[in-house]
Amino acid sequence: MLPQQSLRKLGVGINYHGYFHDLILRHIDIIDYIEVSPDIFCEEVICEDGNCSDATDGYNRTFRLNTNKLQDALVIGQLRPVVVHGLSLSIGSASGWNSDYLNILDQYAEQQTFAWHSEHLGFMLVKNQDGSEDHAGLILPMQFTGEALDLLCPRIQQLCIRYRAPFLIENTTYYLPDFLTTDHQQWDEIEFLNQLLTRTSCGLLLDLYNFYCNALNFGFDPYAALSRLQLDKVIEIHVAGGVTHEGFLLDVHSREVPEAVWDLLAWILPKLPNLCAITYELLEQALPVTGEEKIVAQLQRCKTLWDDYLQMTISPAQQNISHLNKVEIQHVAA
Amino acid sequence: MSLLDVQRSLVGFARGSSAEYHHCGNLTPSEDKWLKQLLDAPGLHITQQVQQWWRISRVCATAPLTVALLKRHGLEELIVEYIITEPIRTLFFAAELDQFKTFLRGKALVDHTTRTLVEFEAGIKTAAQLAAAGNEVSTESFSLLLRFQCYPPALFAALLTGTPLPALEQQDYYLEINPSLESLWRCWDNCYHNCRLNCHTNCSSNCRSDRAPQHLQRDDAIHTDVPRLPSKVAENHI
Ligand SMILES: [Fe+2]
Numbered sequence: 001m002l003p004q005q006s007l008r009k010l011g012v013g014i015n016y017h018g019y020f021h022d023l024i025l026r027h028i029d030i031i032d033y034i035e036v037s038p039d040i041f042c043e044e045v046i047c048e049d050g051n052c053s054d055a056t057d058g059y060n061r062t063f064r065l066n067t068n069k070l071q072d073a074l075v076i077g078q079l080r081p082v083v084v085h086g087l088s089l090s091i092g093s094a095s096g097w098n099s100d101y102l103n104i105l106d107q108y109a110e111q112q113t114f115a116w117h118s119e120h121l122g123f124m125l126v127k128n129q130d131g132s133e134d135h136a137g138l139i140l141p142m143q144f145t146g147e148a149l150d151l152l153c154p155r156i157q158q159l160c161i162r163y164r165a166p167f168l169i170e171n172t173t174y175y176l177p178d179f180l181t182t183d184h185q186q187w188d189e190i191e192f193l194n195q196l197l198t199r200t201s202c203g204l205l206l207d208l209y210n211f212y213c214n215a216l217n218f219g220f221d222p223y224a225a226l227s228r229l230q231l232d233k234v235i236e237i238h239v240a241g242g243v244t245h246e247g248f249l250l251d252v253h254s255r256e257v258p259e260a261v262w263d264l265l266a267w268i269l270p271k272l273p274n275l276c277a278i279t280y281e282l283l284e285q286a287l288p289v290t291g292e293e294k295i296v297a298q299l300q301r302c303k304t305l306w307d308d309y310l311q312m313t314i315s316p317a318q319q320n321i322s323h324l325n326k327v328e329i330q331h332v333a334a
Numbered sequence: 335m336s337l338l339d340v341q342r343s344l345v346g347f348a349r350g351s352s353a354e355y356h357h358c359g360n361l362t363p364s365e366d367k368w369l370k371q372l373l374d375a376p377g378l379h380i381t382q383q384v385q386q387w388w389r390i391s392r393v394c395a396t397a398p399l400t401v402a403l404l405k406r407h408g409l410e411e412l413i414v415e416y417i418i419t420e421p422i423r424t425l426f427f428a429a430e431l432d433q434f435k436t437f438l439r440g441k442a443l444v445d446h447t448t449r450t451l452v453e454f455e456a457g458i459k460t461a462a463q464l465a466a467a468g469n470e471v472s473t474e475s476f477s478l479l480l481r482f483q484c485y486p487p488a489l490f491a492a493l494l495t496g497t498p499l500p501a502l503e504q505q506d507y508y509l510e511i512n513p514s515l516e517s518l519w520r521c522w523d524n525c526y527h528n529c530r531l532n533c534h535t536n537c538s539s540n541c542r543s544d545r546a547p548q549h550l551q552r553d554d555a556i557h558t559d560v561p562r563l564p565s566k567v568a569e570n571h572i
Binding site for chain 1: 338346380385
């Protein structure tokens, strides 16, 4: 499904985790949707015909969606719309993506409808010559080359039609040095994203915090860079905060959103005609450190900017529809 | 360099291994320069640390008691060595535990208790998964008997609460792991072991060598009231 097919303006949301369940329910009035990573409901099980028999205990194993783990998220899914944000597809792996993730997403899609789904631009796993796999453990950056583009475009197209929901690709944080100095790099990050957005039907999940990390860590002007991006393809925005370690701002989602990212958000919002959602991303372990009050304050600040954005960009008639949708949902919840 | 070669190199570099660089044949001068630059880049060091944090949290979640005991023995460097030298071949936790178990088995610094503990954690994971599989997979064939040199629940409690470890004793303690047990494991005193040895030579129809003998069923086992593993540990294993 194409993102251009009139998507509903959702508003402001937060990534879902079991630890956040009660917090989300307590503040459901300011949370318009939740962003769910089906990976977190995944469990490892022994079965007759699993795809892993590496352990010496001799049993075959597979990954499966644990419906018990899923129940709480389904409850909130009754109250608010859901968008999916994948963690482990490894869409850019030259030796093949992680099909276990798609199996999990297929199982999730049977139980929960979602407005769209997204995945990070990068890769985590490689297959070795002997057929074994190596997992990096974190998302590593793609080279911005023609070969990478040729690999990604058909995969993205596949994802655009696999579910009855559009697919978005998300820009990521990277710490490895700029590949532009090599013969192999053809584009910079912005140009590469534009290529993907031109050649496929996907939309963009613009993670402003990730982008700000890259700008800070590698010394470029985020405003100038974002001005070159196809902003009409931005459907969702992520904001988050992190910590600085050995001179690098890290993508850990453990803190409040930095002021510089709020500034970027305020600057870019009027330029995004098709934006449907702003998500505040937080690591589950950060809940006790950040505290509920600050989390709510972040969501409220997003909400204020979102309301201003709606005033600027959509007609009163559309605003009414957006309002009606919400009333409808609250009615169902009641 | 193909995209695949670049990605293989990056995954190796992120783990802290430069072997992938040495395996890269037919590099052009600019590719060679780029890879060398990459190996010296501060950003690679950050990438390696992020990878290590992720992997350590994964190993801690998989084998929390073993990791705690290694730390008590001041052997944290073995965990780092494990992460650098043993790539993650699959995302299955059982495979990670198995790999960690094999790695520790090959290390002279690792004592009997630590080796037994990692066997225990791997065994509990398998037993929990077998129990959860219900009728889909036969649980008949899985049973483990582990020998400890201290009372196992006292060891687990000390590791979980940060209190002093129990002293090693002359007496052996046996711990049985079996998916058919409600708590998946139970402790036996050394008379079970004697009986078990006897079974090998003098097996009766109701006494299997890999399971508790009939006359030492629940009533005779010591500490039949051994509680389930603390929920934190149990959750990590399920
Ligand atoms: Fe993000």
